[in-house]
Structure formats: C-alpha cells, structure tokens
Amino acid sequence: MEVDFGVLIGQIINFAILFFVLSYFVHKPFLNLLKKRRDLIESGVKKAEEAEKRILAIDKMKEDAARQNEGERKDILAKTEVEAKNRADEIVKSAETDRVTILEKAQKESDAFKEKAKEKLREGVVNNAFVLAEKLLKESVDTEKNKKITAEFLSKMKI
Numbered sequence: 742m743e744v745d746f747g748v749l750i751g752q753i754i755n756f757a758i759l760f761f762v763l764s765y766f767v768h769k770p771f772l773n774l775l776k777k778r779r780d781l782i783e784s785g786v787k788k789a790e791e792a793e794k795r796i797l798a799i800d801k802m803k804e805d806a807a808r809q810n811e812g813e814r815k816d817i818l819a820k821t822e823v824e825a826k827n828r829a830d831e832i833v834k835s836a837e838t839d840r841v842t843i844l845e846k847a848q849k850e851s852d853a854f855k856e857k858a859k860e861k862l863r864e865g866v867v868n869n870a871f872v873l874a875e876k877l878l879k880e881s882v883d884t885e886k887n888k889k890i891t892a893e894f895l896s897k898m899k900i
Contacts, residue, residue: 869894 873894 869897 873890876890
C-alpha cells in the first residue's frame with residue numbers, strides 16, 4: 742500500500758478550501774440565524790413575562806374596584822328592582838284598564854247587535870202581519886179558510 746503524497750496534499754488543500762468556504766458561507770450565517778432566533782425568543786419571553794405582570798396588576802385593580810363598588814352595585818340593583826316592580830304594576834294596571842275598556846266596547850257592540858236583531862224581527866213580524874191581513878182582506882174568508890191562512894202564516898213564522 743503506497744501512499745501518494747501528492748494526492749494526499751491535494752486532498753488536504755481541497756479539504757481546507759472546503760472548510761473555509763463552508764465556514765464562511767454556511768457556518769457564520771447559520772450561527773447568525775441561530776443568534777437572531779435566540780434573541781427573538783428571549784425578547785418574546787420577556788414580553789410574555791411583562792404581559793403576565795400587567796395582567797396580574799390589572800386583575801388586582803379589578804378586584805379592588807369590585808370591592809369598592811360592591812355597595813354601589815347593591816344600591817343600583819335595589820333601585821332597578823324597585824323600578825322594575827313599579828313598571829310591572831303600571832303595566833298590570835294599564836292591562837286591566839284596557840281589559841275593562843274592551844269588555845265595555847264588546848258589551849255595547851253586543852247590545853247594538855241585539856237591538857238590530859230585535860228591530861229586524863219586529864219588521865219581519867209586522868210585514869208578515871200585513872201580508873196576512875192583506876190575504877184575509879183580499880179573499881172573503883170564512884172561518885175555516887181563516888184558520889188555514891193563519892196556520893200557514895204561523896208555519897212560515899217558525900221557519
């Protein structure tokens with residue numbers, strides 16, 4: 742096994758050139774990329790910690806404000822309940838008034854309808870009486886014919 746030193750030196754020179762080229766064009770940009778990524782992650786973590794601190798502070802402020810305003814909220818709720826009850830009473834009274842008004846109107850309409858029906862019935866009876874009288878007067882009627890015409894008239898009235 743013979744070692745050709747010329748090829749070996751060429752291989753070492755090629756390896757050195759490849760090492761420097763890769764180091765310059767790949768390794769340094771890759772390290773810069775990793776450094777930027779690390780910086781970005783660290784800044785994100787810092788911002789998240791700051792945001793968490795702010796959230797805790799805001800939550801504490803909310804709790805403080807809630808404790809301070811508890812009495813005010815109870816007063817407002819009590820006033821609202823009273824107003825709602827008063828409004829409900831007003832609505833019930835208004836509905837009762839409307840109900841009475843509607844019932845009175847319906848009663849008046851019913852009475853008017855009854856009166857119209859009675860009036861039509863009276864007119865019908867009068868007209869039928871005139872027709873009967875006219876028939877009786879047109880014919881010289883004996884008692885039997887008079888009974889027949891009266892029965893006919895009464896049967897018409899039942900319909």
